[in-house]
Each structure stands twice: as structure tokens, then as C-alpha cells.
Amino acid sequence: MTNIEIIGVPLDLGADHRGVDMGPSAIRIAGLSERLKKLGHDVKDVGNVSVPIPEETRVKNPSAKYLPEVSEASLDVAKTVAKVMSRGSLPLVLGGDHSIAIGTLAGVYQGRSNRETGVLWLDAHGDFNTPDITPSGNIHGMSLAISAGLGIKWFPSPPWPARSVDPSRIAIVGARELDPQERINLVQNKIRVFSMADIDRLGMQEVMTRAINVASRGLKDNFHVSFDLDVVDPSYAPGVGTPVRGGVTYREAHLAMEMIFETKIMESIEMVEVNPILDEQNATAELAVELILSSLGKRIM
Numbered sequence: 327m328t329n330i331e332i333i334g335v336p337l338d339l340g341a342d343h344r345g346v347d348m349g350p351s352a353i354r355i356a357g358l359s360e361r362l363k364k365l366g367h368d369v370k371d372v373g374n375v376s377v378p379i380p381e382e383t384r385v386k387n388p389s390a391k392y393l394p395e396v397s398e399a400s401l402d403v404a405k406t407v408a409k410v411m412s413r414g415s416l417p418l419v420l421g422g423d424h425s426i427a428i429g430t431l432a433g434v435y436q437g438r439s440n441r442e443t444g445v446l447w448l449d450a451h452g453d454f455n456t457p458d459i460t461p462s463g464n465i466h467g468m469s470l471a472i473s474a475g476l477g478i479k480w481f482p483s484p485p486w487p488a489r490s491v492d493p494s495r496i497a498i499v500g501a502r503e504l505d506p507q508e509r510i511n512l513v514q515n516k517i518r519v520f521s522m523a524d525i526d527r528l529g530m531q532e533v534m535t536r537a538i539n540v541a542s543r544g545l546k547d548n549f550h551v552s553f554d555l556d557v558v559d560p561s562y563a564p565g566v567g568t569p570v571r572g573g574v575t576y577r578e579a580h581l582a583m584e585m586i587f588e589t590k591i592m593e594s595i596e597m598v599e600v601n602p603i604l605d606e607q608n609a610t611a612e613l614a615v616e617l618i619l620s621s622l623g624k625r626i627m
């Protein structure tokens with residue numbers, strides 16, 4: 327039994343595209359809290375962090391769109407996540423676009439008494455751009471780089487931790503669409519990327535064994551899970567902001583989550599980029615709930 331606290335972050339400014347702001351509602355409507363309780367967990371929903379909407383603001387810097395707004399929202403997310411961890415609970419953060427990870431990871435860092443965490447980043451993309459190299463200016467494509475310490479110029483410390491994630495403990499799983507400069511950035515920072523090609527050749531079980539080892543330093547330290555629903559093939563997860571075909575299958579996604587549960591050292595988790603406007607009968611939010619349940623102990627037998 328785990329004490330779980332659900333935090334919604336209906337932010338879409340990092341994607342510069344409407345729809346993912348409704349992600350937290352869609353995931354809740356799919357029965358998240360009741361189904362977690364049925365698994366035997368103690369669940370509390372702390373509600374949504376309040377975030378600005380695009381109608382009330384405008385883009386000032388095209389290479390880091392809505393940066394002041396995203397920074398401010400991230401501070402609130404960080405505070406909320408840190409508070410949940412200080413109560414000994416596991417934060418379950420619902421996005422929103424993937425820029426919310428900047429706040430989540432800063433909060434996890436604080437919750438770990440200012441120690442960097444490791445992270446399993448399940449995503450079709452690397453999210454390892456910076457404002458210097460981004461083709462789109464959308465911060466949801468930069469969140470991992472910023473959390474790994476490449477964002478000090480744009481997210482100055484304090485109040486930001488210089489790094490909230492240890493780059494040697496980052497494992498990206500399921501990548502299949504990287505920007506050219508982003509790829510160079512990943513290589514230069516020695517980030518472990520397990521692409522779809524690796525999953526094809528090695529299988530999901532071997533890839534996850536290796537990825538978990540990277541994130542947890544051989545099961546020696548807790549880690550964070552950042553799950554972008556676009557890692558799953560669009561045939562199973564149509565309701566995402568930036569679908570890319572050739573993703574992981576329904577069973578592979580569950581296997582990954584079941585293996586995460588078996589480690590018993592997942593410390594925090596976020597599910598992001600569910601876009602109900604593009605979804606079919608809430609299938610993607612439903613999948614998000616199922617995957618959360620697998621990561622928290624649901625088994626077939």
C-alpha cells in the first residue's frame with residue numbers, strides 16, 4: 327500500500343497548442359482515484375495547480391514561448407510536489423504538456439533534500455532542446471535538458487536547482503523523432519537513449535532492464551518516471567499533441583510499467599500530453615490510467 331497524492335497541472339503553454347490543458351480532467355474521469363483505491367492504495371487528490379491560459383498572455387520570446395508563464399507555473403508545481411513528498415506520499419502528476427516536468431523534477435529534487443534524481447523518460451521525443459537550438463520554441467521540447475542543468479540561463483538558480491536530474495541517470499525510452507541539434511546535445515551530454523530501434527532489436531524487457539539500471543544506478547537509488555503518452559503507438563494512444571507512428575505497443579507499455587513496479591523504488595511519476603480534443607472516446611486517458619495502475623502494482627495473476 328502506498329500513499330498517493332494526485333496533482334493536476336492543466337498547462338498547455340509549453341506546447342503552444344490547446345487541448346492538453348484538459349488532460350488532468352480526462353484522466354480523472356477515466357476513474358483514476360477509485361481504481362487506485364481498489365488496488366489497495368491510500369489516495370488523495372489535491373486538485374489542480376493554477377496555471378495561466380494563452381488567451382490572457384502572448385509570446386514574447388519566439389525561441390522560448392511563454393517562458394515567464396511556464397517558469398512561474400513550474401515554481402508552483404515544484405512547491406506542491408515537494409510538499410507531497412515531505413508528507414511521505416508519492417506524487418502522481420497529471421499533465422498538461424511535458425514542460426510541467428521542469429516543475430515536477432525541481433519539486434522531487436527538493437523532496438529528496440536537494441539531491442538530484444534519476445529519471446526514466448518514456449517519450450517519442452528527446453525533449454532535449456534548449457532555446458538556442460529549438461526549431462519550434464516550444465518549452466515542452468526542452469524540459470529534460472532544462473532539468474539536467476542546461477537551462478540555468480533561462481531558469482536562473484535560485485530559485486531553480488542548478489540541476490534537478492543527474493544526467494548520468496537519465497534513460498530515454500522509445501525515442502523515434504529527434505531534432506538534429508537535439509541529437510548532438512544528447513550525445514555531448516552522454517544521455518542514454520533507448521530508441522525504438524533498440525526496442526525492436528533487444529525487446530522491451532531488456533531495454534527496460536538496462537534503462538532502470540541507468541536511472542537507479544543499479545537499483546541503488548529511487549527514480550522518477552516521466553511518461554509522455556506519445557511514446558505509445560498512435561493506434562493505441564491517438565489523443566496526444568504530437569503523434570509519431572512506430573511507437574511501443576499496448577503490451578510493451580504495460581510491461582515497462584510492470585517492471586517499474588517490481589523495482590519498488592519509483593519515487594514519483596507524471597503522465598503527460600493527453601489531449602482529449604484529439605482523442606477517441608477518451609481512449610488515451612483510459613490508457614494512461616491503466617498504465618498508472620500497472621506501475622503501482624496491478625497484475626494479471
Ligand SMILES: [Mn+2]
Nearest residue numbers: 424449453554
Ligand atoms: Mn515529451
